[in-house]
Amino acid sequence: MREELKVINKAPVVFEPTEKKGLRFSRKHLCIPYGVFLACFVVLPLALIVFYAFTDKDGGISLDNFVRFFTNTTTLTTVIISVLLALATTLICLILAYPVAYILARSNLNRGGTLLMLFIMPMWINFVLRAMAMKDLLTLIGVFGWNNYVNVVIGMVYDYLPFMILPIYSVLSKMDKSYLEASKDLGANAFQTLTRVTLPLSMPGISSGITMVFMPTMTCYVISDTFGNGLITIVGKLIDEQFTTFQNWNLGSAIALVLLVIMLVSMWVTGGFKSEDIRGTNL
């Protein structure tokens, strides 16, 4: 009986009567408007960035923008500073978030998902207002102004921590518990189970969390501007300055292109993200 059912399921009767008649409506045609939208407002603009990056102000083809970007000590210092700030933020987020995700996924504290909700709710408040709140608190307790770099890292960790908790939680909560039992049965202690089983299995969540925290902290200059007293510049701000202050769109586009390439490489290395990890789409 079961075999029969399987056979039936294997060969579902699929027919799309409209498909053969060509022009008549079929549900797959629904991606045409969105495709046109993306072509006009995502792909074409990116092509323009590439075009501007490889040309000079008069429209002649040149590599000058890249030469300027990679030989200027000020911009290179900015890149190093933003990478260091982003690394520090990502690392602190990871260290703080992993135990949270672990506890939420494993213990019965999170029954009904209420506790998880508490961790996600701050993400729904406008992030500039959240930054303002953190700045007010730091001013209130008198910490603000000790060190601009520390300020910026605190601000960034505060804004991006939930983005690290969520993907790790989603991997840990889906993990097959029998691996843990197997590990215990085979004589591993709690620490060994953590380092040999749980951590390796949560790598997809960790890497997607890293992508979601690292890239924005390198580029989103709102926090560095408001927490760094205007003294800290990150890569995103470099692009912003070229487009607004210096009006050098070619150089700005070249830096944007470098970022784009870094992003694509990091996506390729970390294997991308899962849709449900972002901002609690799964809630």
Place this chain on the structure above:
Amino acid sequence: MRKVIRIAYIALILFFLYAPIFTLVIYSFVDTPVVSIEQIFEKGFSFGLYKKLFTDPDLMKIVWDTLILALIVAVLSTILGTFGAIGIYYHKGKFGKMVSASSQIPVINAEIVTAVSIVLLFAFVFSGSRSYFSMVIGHMVITTPFVVLSVIPKLKQMDGNLYEAALDLGATPMRALWTVIIPEIATGILSGFMMAVTLSLDDYIISAYTQPAGFKTISTYVYGAMAKSGTNSSLPALRALSAIIFLVIILVVVLKNVFARKKENA
């Protein structure tokens, strides 16, 4: 003992996440430009800032403009993204794959790169003019892919035979779409809509680059105010605004949970 440590740790992180918000809520009742303990004793608690917020025509305009923009963007991107998701999911050809791949770009791309790319486009095609249109498009570029991302999982969960059955029973593809597919993926569409609203409200960089002259969103306004006020403190009336936003979010979350529970129990 382990449980105590766990609870303590969770409480500590929650404290880190919520202390700023609660500070803001408390100081939204203290009519002072400077956030400090002495000010509480000096000025006492009052609704002064709320009064300022609601009687300041500029601030009220910004709040309404931001909300209306978010709604327009969310409605448009929900329509575009829902149909886009259905199309991508059922299009097995090259075009479908291309649409799906380019839909990922704005999600993973740095917001500043997306923003300047749109600036270049509008400079190239519309000779640099910023308008309400450019801002709606800018927001839609970042919100629509998220609508697609929240609809596709629902399409995957749906029983594919339902649509075929509708066609077999004589429904036109259009009718089958409206009466079978759309109701099945309704929860995904709703969460996509909510995402679009949140993302639009949250956005700073895209707005800063695409907003027309004289238009400000809450984000660009607060950023401007913070940049101007230096190290000291933000515009006081904004604390009242944040407190209200926080209250609304709590209400939405609680209501959503209550409805979800009711549905489960029913």
